[in-house]
Amino acid sequence: MDMSYLEIKDMSCGYHNGFFVSDINLSLPKGAFLGIIGRNGSGKSTFFRGIAADLPLSGGEVVVGGVNLAGVGLRGLARLIAVVPQFTELSGVSVQEYVLMGRIAHRRPFQFSYTEADRAVAAKYIELMGITHLKDKPVTEISGGEQQMAAVACALTQQPTLLLLDEPTSHLDITYQVRIMNLLEELSRREGITIMMIVHDLNLAGEYCTHLMLMSEGKSLCQGAATAVLTRENIERAYRTRVEVGVNPVSKRPFIFPLSGRVTV
């Protein structure tokens, strides 16, 4: 396996006279499923904005499959990277039309309508996300969780090599949470899509992700497999909250138990 499909070196980015993410170093093999965890305001979304060129880098570089993103331009970037943002601005288009927008980066010059192949790709991911029954509804008239599923279908329709998801499970019930995580895991394993996902649910992250990165105050506090990152010491240091760490009896992955103020340890 190529250990450095995604190579982030000494990356920094942030806001004028304000918050900065700094000195991030990260190497991921193709098909890795990285979970980015850390408390609110630790810089997870800012880090994503730097990778997706939504914020200029103030230092370092991001290389995907040997290509330095600084040189690819917006269209080239859209063919490599798809982003599922935390909040999506929605107009009244149908779910199907919305998901099809993922094909725009693949249009040839002077191609003004979608091809049959474009429609087939969109239909495949609409089906995989389990929202085929909603395809003719306006996106403004479906639930928050259904909108999240549509946003993921749209990003996959872009057929990126690197997929960034900013908390895709936050509005989802356990059925859809598990469905989306299983699907992402399968896409990373079978199709070699490298996935980076911001996730607040530490147990979901620990269960599914092949790699974790724990952020604190704009820096990467630690990286590695779930068992190395999800320790009581690391979590208490990053979140300043007392927890107990156990083991999922079936998967043997770490499991975090929050501790109520009632409990004295």
Ligand SMILES: Nc1ncnc2c1ncn2[C@@H]1O[C@H](COP(=O)(O)OP(=O)(O)OP(=O)(O)O)[C@@H](O)[C@H]1O
């Ligand atoms: N557009 C902006 N301009 C200036 N500062 C910003 C901007 N967006 C975010 N920040 C600041 O940057 C810091 C990090 O924010 P960021 O959204 O990266 O954190 P996060 O880890 O993704 O948080 P959360 O888990 O709450 O989504 C915060 O202190 C925030 O106030």
